[in-house]
Amino acid sequence: KPRVLALANQKGGVGKTTTAINLATALAAVGMRTLILDMDPQGNASTGLGIGRHARSTSIYEVLLGEADLVDAAVPSGIPNLDIVPSTIDLSGAELELVEMERRAHRLRDAIDRQVGPTKKPLDYAYILVDCPPSLNLLSLNAMVAADAVLVPLQCEFFALEGLSLLLKTIERVRHTLNPGLDIQGVVLTMFDRRNNLCDQVARDVRAHLGAKVYQTVIPRNVRISEAPSHGKPALIYDYRCPGSEAYMRLAGELLRQERAR
Amino acid sequence: KPRVLALANQKGGVGKTTTAINLATALAAVGMRTLILDMDPQGNASTGLGIGRHARSTSIYEVLLGEADLVDAAVPSGIPNLDIVPSTIDLSGAELELVEMERRAHRLRDAIDRQVGPTKKPLDYAYILVDCPPSLNLLSLNAMVAADAVLVPLQCEFFALEGLSLLLKTIERVRHTLNPGLDIQGVVLTMFDRRNNLCDQVARDVRAHLGAKVYQTVIPRNVRISEAPSHGKPALIYDYRCPGSEAYMRLAGELLRQERAR
Numbered sequence: 184k185p186r187v188l189a190l191a192n193q194k195g196g197v198g199k200t201t202t203a204i205n206l207a208t209a210l211a212a213v214g215m216r217t218l219i220l221d222m223d224p225q226g227n228a229s230t231g232l233g234i235g236r237h238a239r240s241t242s243i244y245e246v247l248l249g250e251a252d253l254v255d256a257a258v259p260s261g262i263p264n265l266d267i268v269p270s271t272i273d274l275s276g277a278e279l280e281l282v283e284m285e286r287r288a289h290r291l292r293d294a295i296d297r298q299v300g301p302t303k304k305p306l307d308y309a310y311i312l313v314d315c316p317p318s319l320n321l322l323s324l325n326a327m328v329a330a331d332a333v334l335v336p337l338q339c340e341f342f343a344l345e346g347l348s349l350l351l352k353t354i355e356r357v358r359h360t361l362n363p364g365l366d367i368q369g370v371v372l373t374m375f376d377r378r379n380n381l382c383d384q385v386a387r388d389v390r391a392h393l394g395a396k397v398y399q400t401v402i403p404r405n406v407r408i409s410e411a412p413s414h415g416k417p418a419l420i421y422d423y424r425c426p427g428s429e430a431y432m433r434l435a436g437e438l439l440r441q442e443r444a445r
Numbered sequence: 446k447p448r449v450l451a452l453a454n455q456k457g458g459v460g461k462t463t464t465a466i467n468l469a470t471a472l473a474a475v476g477m478r479t480l481i482l483d484m485d486p487q488g489n490a491s492t493g494l495g496i497g498r499h500a501r502s503t504s505i506y507e508v509l510l511g512e513a514d515l516v517d518a519a520v521p522s523g524i525p526n527l528d529i530v531p532s533t534i535d536l537s538g539a540e541l542e543l544v545e546m547e548r549r550a551h552r553l554r555d556a557i558d559r560q561v562g563p564t565k566k567p568l569d570y571a572y573i574l575v576d577c578p579p580s581l582n583l584l585s586l587n588a589m590v591a592a593d594a595v596l597v598p599l600q601c602e603f604f605a606l607e608g609l610s611l612l613l614k615t616i617e618r619v620r621h622t623l624n625p626g627l628d629i630q631g632v633v634l635t636m637f638d639r640r641n642n643l644c645d646q647v648a649r650d651v652r653a654h655l656g657a658k659v660y661q662t663v664i665p666r667n668v669r670i671s672e673a674p675s676h677g678k679p680a681l682i683y684d685y686r687c688p689g690s691e692a693y694m695r696l697a698g699e700l701l702r703q704e705r706a707r
């Protein structure tokens with residue numbers, strides 16, 4: 184059974200999509216079959232992997248409505264061991280549609296569970312990474328209910344730090360009400376700029392509060408990372424030697440060691 | 446009657462809050478009475494102006510539910526000519542509550558209109574800036590229905606550019622259905638880094654598509670801007686000589702010239 188990680192943080196622009204794409208690519212590069220679920224109506228994870236509009240005829244939207252199986256909606260990314268269930272703008276209407284549905288917070292969980300069973304094509308993945316939109320809405324809630332743990336990308340900025348306590352409270356609430364097994368996989372510091380003392384301050388603050396939950400690996404601010412999506416490629420493929428790519432490879436290594444120790 | 450501008454962009458982390466706070470401060474500095482409406486449940490605009498939890502007993506949430514008048518919910522920012530209607534986390538529940546209500550997309554418009562009339566304390570402001578959350582949900586929709594125009598902060602990055610066409614289509618749809626007078630006030634390029642060729646490329650692309658709608662003033666990436674919120678002050682007060690503050694003063698000048706020419 185795949186380990187499901189939700190990349191969640193209601194603060195916008197902190198590196199959720201960039202971490203989903205590049206961590207998934209790094210896991211795939213070391214032989215772990217990985218699936219990304221793009222739960223953001225913006226569809227940045229799909230675009231960042233070069234999935235054209237024409238290849239998104241079945242998306243996460245149809246899966247949530249129960250009109251398509253997860254396995255059938257997954258498309259190859261062109262990178263060995265990495266598939267993605269893309270998203271389209273239809274997803275932005277899903278919020279209001281899901282509200283009226285049965286088990287509205289469990290739609291994604293049920294879609295994953297439906298794949299386990301004798302009649303179904305199994306979800307043959309070691310990891311499923313769910314890229315969430317920048318809000319704590321029904322889409323992010325579905326991701327947290329379906330997930331084994333939440334991986335929190337955190338930008339080293341004041342506003343991002345302010346939102347962390349709200350996010351942790353929300354995870355706590357989901358654990359008590361909808362998903363008792365939900366854990367925090369870890370917090371990864373992103374867009375770290377050595378020249379900016381605010382980054383050091385925020386990093387120290389977060390480590391003081393969350394200790395070992397904060398990955399040792401810190402993702403540096405690196406322009407090659409922000410250039411890669413315009414070529415429809417992860418940074419690891421666009422420029423595997425750049426500091427950003429190396430950091431995501433290290434993060435994948437740290438995550439896998441963490442998993443072996445579990 | 447105040448001119449109402451919605452600071453909107455569903456892409457996260459593009460500088461909506463930073464632009465709302467610093468543009469409002471610059472307008473206030475030249476004598477324009479200005480009111481910020483914090484429509485983001487994260488409450489970053491409120492925190493960035495140093496509004497403590499205790500001063501948020503009446504917030505935009507009560508105003509949207511019709512339980513409080515806009516004028517009574519406005520609190521001083523400590524900066525002459527600048528007030529704010531703060532937000533609290535209660536606002537994150539508003540989405541599901543508003544869905545069931547009458548005129549759910551017009552709640553903010555009606556709250557502003559209620560202030561105009563013989564019995565009411567008038568909304569004595571030249572400008573109202575509405576800081577939107579990173580999504581095209583009912584809160585952002587309320588802001589666009591209440592607004593005379595949308596001011597679009599745009600980060601010079603690929604993912605931010607990808608979201609622009611969706612945002613422009615949404616503005617178009619709101620103009621055709623709910624608010625025929627809705628205009629685009631302009632697009633302001635934010636976090637511009639001269640050393641990063643991607644920024645130049647994105648800026649050229651946007652100016653080619655939108656021409657004069659893109660402000661000449663470009664806001665540079667400037668660490669003093671991201672430090673200011675941790676002191677509860679706008680960059681213009683924290684460090685009025687830094688490149689970021691100077692850029693926001695220039696933007697205010699450009700906006701006021703634009704308004705005089707209207």
Ligand SMILES: Nc1ncnc2c1ncn2[C@@H]1O[C@H](COP(=O)(O)OP(=O)(O)OP(=O)(O)O)[C@@H](O)[C@H]1O
Binds near residue numbers: 195373410456
């Ligand atoms: N380490 C990095 N160095 C430089 N740029 C980065 C880095 N990580 C992300 N970026 C860029 O910063 C922007 C924000 O990142 P991203 O879109 O991944 O964040 P997000 O949290 O998914 O945003 P949203 O909240 O809108 O979903 C993007 O333009 C991305 O290319």
Ligand SMILES: Nc1ncnc2c1ncn2[C@@H]1O[C@H](COP(=O)(O)OP(=O)(O)OP(=O)(O)O)[C@@H](O)[C@H]1O
Binds near residue numbers: 342458579664665668
């Ligand atoms: N010109 C700038 N230079 C440096 N940092 C900036 C600049 N503008 C904004 N920032 C920082 O970038 C981060 C994102 O900006 P901000 O929070 O204003 O964006 P936003 O669009 O309001 O985000 P959200 O989508 O979460 O509401 C903040 O930490 C802010 O301090």
Ligand SMILES: [Mg+2]
Binds near residue numbers: 199200201223227314
């Ligand atoms: Mg994203």
Ligand SMILES: [Mg+2]
Binds near residue numbers: 461577578
């Ligand atoms: Mg904001």
